[in-house]
Amino acid sequence: MKRAVSISLGSSRRDHAIETTLLGVPIRLERVGCDGNLRLARERFLALDGQVDAFGVGGADLQLQVEDRVYPLYAVQKLVAGLRTPAVDGGGIRRVVERQLVPRLEAQLPVPIQPRRVLIGTAVARYDLACSFEAAGYEAIYGDFGFGLGLPIPIRSLATVRRLARLLMPIMGRLPFHWLYPTGDKQDEIVPRFQAWYRWATVIADDFHYLKKHLPERLDGKIVVTNTTTPQDVELLRERGVAYLCTITPRLEGRTFGTNVMEAALTAIAGQGRPLTPPELRAMLREEDLTPTVLALNP
Structure with a gap:
C-alpha cells in the first residue's frame, strides 16, 4: 500500500487518516498538524523520511511562482531540506x-x-x-x-x-x-x-x-x-x-483532498521518487476531476 503524509503548520485539531483506493492503487493518506511549530514539523519530516512514498507540505508554500519567475520561501524549504522522500506543497495541482x-x-x-x-x-x-x-x-x-x-x-x-x-x-x-x-x-x-x-x-x-x-x-x-x-x-x-x-x-474518484494531499497522493502513485510536473499531474486527472464544487448557501 502506498503512503502519503501531509505534515502541516496548521492546527492539529484537523488531523485525520484514511485508507482508500485512488486510480486503482491502494493508498493511505494522513494529515498531521504541527500548530505552527516549525521545529516540530521538521522533526516529523525527518522521522518519516524514507518510510513513506511522498510528503505533502501543508499550511505553507515551498515557493511562489509569478509568471516564469520562482521565489523560494526559505523558512519553509528548510523543513524538507535533504529529505529522500519527495515533498510537494500543492502548487503543481493549483497551476x-x-x-x-x-x-x-x-x-x-x-x-x-x-x-x-x-x-x-x-x-x-x-x-x-x-x-x-x-x-x-x-x-x-x-x-x-x-x-x-x-x-x-x-x-x-x-x-x-x-x-x-x-x-x-x-x-x-x-x-x-x-x-x-x-x-x-x-x-x-x-x-x-x-x-x-x-x-x-x-x-x-x-x-x-x-x-x-x-x-x-x-x-x-x-x-x-x-x-x-x-x-x-x-x-x-x-x-x-x-x-x-x-x-x-480537485475531486479524485469522488473524494476531495487539500491540494498538497492530492499532489502527494499522485506523486506516491506515480512512484517516480520526485515531484511531478504540472503536465504529468494533468495527465493523471480527468476533466471531471478538475470541476469545482459549488454549494448554494444563501441563493
Missing part, C-alpha cells in the same frame, strides 16, 4: 486547476456574475487564479499589501503584482513564515479589516485562512472561491450571508 477555473465556475452558477469584480487576498500566492479572473474580464483588487503586510493599499493590475514580486519577493522569501501566513491557533482568529474591499467585490477568492483572517460580519450575496473547507467553515460563511461557496480542490 493545473486554477488557470481554467473561472469558465468552470460560471458554468455551474444559475445566474451570471455581476458586477464582474473579484478580491484576491494574495495574488503572488494565487497567481494562476488571478490570471483566470483577469482573462475572464474581471476588475480586481489584489490585497497582497493588506493581507500580507497589513497595509491598506489595494493593487489593481497584475502587471503591478509582477513588478512588486520582482522587487519584494527576494526579501520577503527570507522572512519568518509566521510573518506572512497565519499558522496554528492564529488560523482561528478573525480581525475584520479592509471592509471596503470585501464590499466592493462580488467574488472573494483565496486560501480560506487568508480570507477568514479579516472576514466581515456580513457577506450578503457574495461568492467565495477557496480551497477545502471544514463543516465549521461552511457554516461560518452561511451565517454571514455568502450566496455560493466554490471549492476548487
